[in-house]
Amino acid sequence: MPSSATSYNKFDEPFARIYNETLGPSYNKIALPTLEKLLLPYIPEKANILDLCCGTGELSQWLLNKGYQVTGIDRSQRMLQYARHNAPNCKFIFSDVRFFQLPPTFHAVSSMGLGFNHILNLQELTDTFHNVYNALHSNGVFVFDLRLENAYSSTLNNRVLGDVKDDYAWAMKNIYHPESKECRVFVTTFQLTERDCWKRLDTSFSLMSYSKDEVQSSLEKVGFTKVIVYDLQLDLGLIPEADMVCFVCRKPS
Numbered sequence: 001m002p003s004s005a006t007s008y009n010k011f012d013e014p015f016a017r018i019y020n021e022t023l024g025p026s027y028n029k030i031a032l033p034t035l036e037k038l039l040l041p042y043i044p045e046k047a048n049i050l051d052l053c054c055g056t057g058e059l060s061q062w063l064l065n066k067g068y069q070v071t072g073i074d075r076s077q078r079m080l081q082y083a084r085h086n087a088p089n090c091k092f093i094f095s096d097v098r099f100f101q102l103p104p105t106f107h108a109v110s111s112m113g114l115g116f117n118h119i120l121n122l123q124e125l126t127d128t129f130h131n132v133y134n135a136l137h138s139n140g141v142f143v144f145d146l147r148l149e150n151a152y153s154s155t156l157n158n159r160v161l162g163d164v165k166d167d168y169a170w171a172m173k174n175i176y177h178p179e180s181k182e183c184r185v186f187v188t189t190f191q192l193t194e195r196d197c198w199k200r201l202d203t204s205f206s207l208m209s210y211s212k213d214e215v216q217s218s219l220e221k222v223g224f225t226k227v228i229v230y231d232l233q234l235d236l237g238l239i240p241e242a243d244m245v246c247f248v249c250r251k252p253s
């Protein structure tokens with residue numbers, strides 16, 4: 001697979017463990033009912049589904065349990081290690097969604113848990129949409145969630161999350177930069193070592209906020225049709241906060 005996938009390791013230790021134990025399960029409380037409403041009724045039984053930015057594979061396993069065939073793609077080897085453990089009967093590919101190429105064998109492509117907010121500019125997001133288009137059967141469905149700018153600039157700005165366990169503790173803080181529309185996420189972890197010392201690690205990564213309109217027009221530019229944007233609070237009642245949305249569209253037949 002493209003070597004570009006090897007260059008990204010911000011999600012590797014320590015973040016993968018945090019994601020596997022805490023953040024993944026909490027995102028999936030939203031992602032699973034979203035897919036249940038917006039995707040599953042519209043695809044065939046045993047459909048072939050591609051799970052982009054699949055992370056630790058919890059959602060891939062959930063889809064497999066429902067009888068679908070699932071392939072996951074992620075650019076973090078550590079995330080994929082958890083995914084192979086959590087979903088041993090799914091297929092996982094180490095690759096970058098901005099560059100992957102697969103033949104048109106999928107009935108559906110999904111990317112949940114805000115994976116596309118990790119793509120840091122509209123051109124690369126559009127490249128990703130092209131790759132998805134090429135991997136879909138005609139009339140295939142494409143579903144993904146996204147946080148919009150307001151979410152980062154208001155509710156999430158300066159928000160701190162964290163947890164304390166017996167052998168490790170972590171904290172994560174968001175700082176939003178309106179001029180670049182980027183949210184910088186700072187993660188600090190403390191891990192208890194064999195010598196009974198606490199080892200501190202600091203890392204950070206960026207998330208990009210997009211507007212609904214720019215994403216919709218980029219999907220249409222690539223050729224997707226029937227683009228519908230659902231607000232997870234207002235339309236689906238799944239979350240208390242505004243400005244997290246789910247796009248649903250189709251490759252034309």
Ligand SMILES: C[S@@+](CC[C@H](N)C(=O)[O-])C[C@H]1O[C@@H](n2cnc3c(N)ncnc32)[C@H](O)[C@@H]1O
Binds near residue numbers: 028054055059074118
């Ligand atoms: C917030 S996690 C979401 C994981 C999973 N979709 C879920 O819902 O639990 C984001 C994931 O996207 C992956 N990711 C970010 N940018 C990527 C890219 N360009 N190509 C492939 N994976 C990417 C990260 O490695 C991480 O595992």
